[in-house]
Amino acid sequence: MKTPLLAFNEKxxxxxxxxxxxxxxxxxxxxxISHGHADHARWGHQxxxxxxxxxxxxxxxxxxxxxSGKEWNETFTINxxxxxxxxxGHIIGSSQIRVEYKGEVWVFTGDYxxxxxxxxxxxxxxxxxxxITECTFGLPAFKWTPQEHVMRDINTWWQQNKDDGKTSVLxxxxxxxxxxxxxxxxxSIGSIYTHGAIENMTEVLRPQxxxxxxxxxxxxxxxxxIKGNIVLAPPSAHGSTWIRKMVPYVTASASGWMTFRGARRxxxxxxxxxxxxxxxxxxxxxxxxxxxxxxxxxxHGYTDIFSRFLREQGYDARTEDTQYEGETGQLExxxxxxxx
Amino acid sequence: xxxxAELIKTLDSTNKTTLKVEALTxxxxxxxxxxxxxxxxxxxxxxxxxxxxxxxxREWASELAxxxxxxxxxxxxxxxxxxxxxALVIPRSxxxxxxxxxxxxxxxxxxxxxxxxxxxxxxxxxxxxxxxxERFVFTKLxxxxxxxxxxxxxMTRALSRATDIDEDILAYKMMGNWEPSKISFNKLILEEHExxxxxxxYPFYLAYAIEDEPHSLGDVAEWSAEHKWDxxxxxxxxxxxxxxxWSRGEELVTDKYxxxxxxxxxxxxxxxxxxxILPFPKGKIGTFKDLQTRIGRxxxxxxxxxxxxxxxxxxxxxxxxxxxxxxxxxxxxRDILERLYAEVSSEExxxxxxxxxxxxxxxxxxxxxxxxxxxxxxGLMLKRLDSPYLVGRKKGDWWKWKVxxxxxxxxxxxxxxxxxxxxxxxxxxTFGLWDEEKEELVTFAxxxxxxxxxxxxQLDAWIKRNTLERFGPVRxxxxxxxFEIAFEGIAESKRHKSGVATRFPRIxxxxxDKKIEEANTLEExxxxxx
Numbered sequence: 007m008k009t010p011l012l013a014f015n016e017k018x019x020x021x022x023x024x025x026x027x028x029x030x031x032x033x034x035x036x037x038x039i040s041h042g043h044a045d046h047a048r049w050g051h052q053x054x055x056x057x058x059x060x061x062x063x064x065x066x067x068x069x070x071x072x073x074s075g076k077e078w079n080e081t082f083t084i085n086x087x088x089x090x091x092x093x094x095g096h097i098i099g100s101s102q103i104r105v106e107y108k109g110e111v112w113v114f115t116g117d118y119x120x121x122x123x124x125x126x127x128x129x130x131x132x133x134x135x136x137x138i139t140e141c142t143f144g145l146p147a148f149k150w151t152p153q154e155h156v157m158r159d160i161n162t163w164w165q166q167n168k169d170d171g172k173t174s175v176l177x178x179x180x181x182x183x184x185x186x187x188x189x190x191x192x193x194s195i196g197s198i199y200t201h202g203a204i205e206n207m208t209e210v211l212r213p214q215x216x217x218x219x220x221x222x223x224x225x226x227x228x229x230x231x232i233k234g235n236i237v238l239a240p241p242s243a244h245g246s247t248w249i250r251k252m253v254p255y256v257t258a259s260a261s262g263w264m265t266f267r268g269a270r271r272x273x274x275x276x277x278x279x280x281x282x283x284x285x286x287x288x289x290x291x292x293x294x295x296x297x298x299x300x301x302x303x304x305x306h307g308y309t310d311i312f313s314r315f316l317r318e319q320g321y322d323a324r325t326e327d328t329q330y331e332g333e334t335g336q337l338e339x340x341x342x343x344x345x346x
Numbered sequence: 347x348x349x350x351a352e353l354i355k356t357l358d359s360t361n362k363t364t365l366k367v368e369a370l371t372x373x374x375x376x377x378x379x380x381x382x383x384x385x386x387x388x389x390x391x392x393x394x395x396x397x398x399x400x401x402x403x404r405e406w407a408s409e410l411a412x413x414x415x416x417x418x419x420x421x422x423x424x425x426x427x428x429x430x431x432x433a434l435v436i437p438r439s440x441x442x443x444x445x446x447x448x449x450x451x452x453x454x455x456x457x458x459x460x461x462x463x464x465x466x467x468x469x470x471x472x473x474x475x476x477x478x479x480e481r482f483v484f485t486k487l488x489x490x491x492x493x494x495x496x497x498x499x500x501m502t503r504a505l506s507r508a509t510d511i512d513e514d515i516l517a518y519k520m521m522g523n524w525e526p527s528k529i530s531f532n533k534l535i536l537e538e539h540e541x542x543x544x545x546x547x548y549p550f551y552l553a554y555a556i557e558d559e560p561h562s563l564g565d566v567a568e569w570s571a572e573h574k575w576d577x578x579x580x581x582x583x584x585x586x587x588x589x590x591x592w593s594r595g596e597e598l599v600t601d602k603y604x605x606x607x608x609x610x611x612x613x614x615x616x617x618x619x620x621x622x623i624l625p626f627p628k629g630k631i632g633t634f635k636d637l638q639t640r641i642g643r644x645x646x647x648x649x650x651x652x653x654x655x656x657x658x659x660x661x662x663x664x665x666x667x668x669x670x671x672x673x674x675x676x677x678x679x680r681d682i683l684e685r686l687y688a689e690v691s692s693e694e695x696x697x698x699x700x701x702x703x704x705x706x707x708x709x710x711x712x713x714x715x716x717x718x719x720x721x722x723x724x725g726l727m728l729k730r731l732d733s734p735y736l737v738g739r740k741k742g743d744w745w746k747w748k749v750x751x752x753x754x755x756x757x758x759x760x761x762x763x764x765x766x767x768x769x770x771x772x773x774x775x776t777f778g779l780w781d782e783e784k785e786e787l788v789t790f791a792x793x794x795x796x797x798x799x800x801x802x803x804q805l806d807a808w809i810k811r812n813t814l815e816r817f818g819p820v821r822x823x824x825x826x827x828x829f830e831i832a833f834e835g836i837a838e839s840k841r842h843k844s845g846v847a848t849r850f851p852r853i854x855x856x857x858x859d860k861k862i863e864e865a866n867t868l869e870e871x872x873x874x875x876x
Contacts (some may be wrong), residue, residue, distance in 0.1 A: 144423055146435045147421045147435055149434070149438065266426075271358075271495075310816060315417055323504075327811075327813075
């Protein structure tokens with residue numbers, strides 16, 4: 007049997023022909039990175055290759071690393087293997103990684119969503135033979151409402167809280183979700199305040215995207231000035247002493263998990279908005295169809311269920327264990343990072 | 347229905363009690379009387395009988411959603427709630443209904459008699475024409491009870507605010523057997539009807555667990571102590587030559603305990619007793635496991651009655667000579683009870699007195715508590731001698747002081763995804779103990795509670811990376827983590843592989859300091875069997 011173009015080993019997704027890893031979870035010599043979330047862009051590789059728009063993000067997160075940036079669709083060849091990056095629509099700078107060798111094409115999605123969120127460069131389908139896909143929300147129970155409607159609900163919620171004399175605290179991951187929310191908040195309602203982790207990341211991204219004005223909450227920020235306005239905070243701020251400054255406040259979280267009635271209650275959050283940076287069920291199915299692939303490898307999420315369904319649809323689908331963790335994982339790693 | 351769905355949505359979207367009470371009060375002020383009756387019925391778990399079995403509902407829902415049945419089942423397992431799963435997988439609709447809650451419930455009642463084809467048509471019609479939340483509520487009305495963090499107490503508080511009727515009186519009115527489809531709001535809540543009250547129990551007074559050492563309760567002489575019996579809390583009513591037995595869940599269970607028919611006659615009419623139903627095989631108090639052979643049974647056979655008879659361990663009297671005596675001090679009520687007991691008791695009579703014990707000091711009480719397992723009790727109950735019989739769980743006069751649980755160190759062997767609120771985490775665990783040769787881990791208990799949310803997330807991440815095998819929703823994991831498991835009781839069991847059944851096992855501590863070799867053996871667990 008010939009060696010597959012990409013193989014899953016204990017360090018990550020490995021291309022033996024090019025001696026390069028995609029989103030490895032253990033330190034390696036050369037890594038191509040799909041996007042800046044902590045479970046995909048890890049510390050300790052000798053050399054990083056990623057999209058230009060992701061370079062400032064991973065430099066901000068990982069410090070002084072050796073990284074080379076690429077353009078969309080720019081082909082770079084390593085030992086005869088052709089690599090190129092294509093928009094994944096997940097967050098700013100997120101790419102799918104296309105790998106071609108002797109006419110055989112594989113695409114690794116990293117994380118992706120098919121809806122245009124107005125911040126990340128929208129997802130573009132890439133034709134391939136083998137499609138390595140996430141399936142964080144690979145269950146028919148997940149059906150997203152268009153962003154426009156969700157953002158309208160969020161803005162209505164903010165206005166209502168303001169009318170009730172309360173501050174709105176909205177939780178979203180500091181990279182990705184926070185900027186997506188920020189971009190679409192209605193600034194005619196009030197001002198936008200930010201937690202330090204979100205402000206820092208947004209600062210890094212301002213050269214790339216036009217965001218509304220934000221104010222960092224510091225020790226000097228007066229309680230009275232925040233009242234009735236909206237505060238963007240990472241999920242780890244929930245239940246911390248930091249949040250006491252916002253009293254009286256109402257909390258909300260924007261995540262795909264908010265689909266489940268129980269998820270919101272478990273996190274003891276007042277309101278849940280279903281807004282995800284991953285594909286929903288239909289999104290995944292359509293994306294796979296559009297690639298024209300025959301083989302599908304499911305990496306993280308409801309992999310067993312999703313791959314079984316794909317097999318019934320006639321795909322050669324299987325599951326591989328990785329250390330990517332979808333939305334829960336981001337919560338975990340952000341917790342570590344931000345409490346450190 | 348629109349207003350009811352909106353109410354459920356509001357209740358569901360807050361964890362704050364004040365907001366829940368506010369929403370309910372508002373609803374009880376504005377809703378149609380008939381809808382109010384149904385709302386009370388539903389929130390107190392009196393839904394109409396299920397008109398369609400859930401197997402059919404799953405089949406039909408997966409058909410309408412255009413997904414294979416196995417995929418529906420997997421989704422259901424992860425979502426954790428059938429109505430919620432159905433509402434999620436069916437194509438979206440933004441439509442809303444003008445029909446009242448009462449109309450829906452009448453239709454659901456009528457549906458039961460209809461042929462399957464008509465049932466299916468009715469469900470499809472509603473599933474497709476209701477928006478997400480109304481669809482969820484509609485399906486929930488058919489499948490089961492609403493678990494939305496609204497206790498009977500909370501509902502009673504809201505109803506009291508909306509009607510200006512005292513909470514205790516409302517609690518009393520809402521107890522017992524009433525048919526929501528036949529009773530009006532006026533009759534159920536607003537009017538007073540003496541004759542309806544024949545079967546009505548009093549709301550139970552529930553004790554809190556003691557927080558620190560009992561000497562914080564003050565002078566031991568102000569307290570009465572007795573053992574805390576491990577059975578079913580029950581209220582036994584004798585009025586008008588009739589017997590009514592109520593369990594704590596406000597369920598009428600008279601038919602399940604025919605032994606107590608003996609009370610009618612010897613015990614005068616107008617008597618209400620509070621006590622514990624206990625199994626009494628071979629003339630001795632049995633274990634809770636013995637009692638379980640009686641609880642779930644619909645037909646109480648003669649054989650079962652002989653094998654596992656029950657007694658009422660009585661500890662309080664709430665009504666005497668037709669008078670509500672709950673306001674009397676505990677010691678006064680006990681005087682009445684003990685006099686009654688002295689008159690009626692005999693060897694065969696299924697009424698036993700829960701003896702009170704007096705102590706010179708709290709040390710003596712502590713020593714008696716240590717003795718609890720010997721006498722088949724769970725610890726001590728402490729009741730203030732001058733306290734009235736209150737309604738619900740109130741702090742101050744009654745305390746339960748349970749004996750420390752039994753504990754053992756076990757190894758995590760399997761994990762399963764949680765249900766409902768824990769559906770995206772592996773939170774249901776199976777634990778094993780070593781066999782004699784310390785070669786194999788034998789499953790002995792499952793536990794779902796006792797870790798913090800943070801620990802659950804940590805362990806979940808570890809499980810995902812250390813899975814050995816997958817069996818549907820269950821994963822076997824590398825034996826690595828040791829947990830201290832606490833449980834209330836232990837008995838021999840033929841149904842368990844380990845040969846032992848534990849009562850109420852839960853995780854006490856994550857023993858990160860222990861290696862799996864240091865976990866206990868099955869032998870050591872067996873040594874704990876009394």
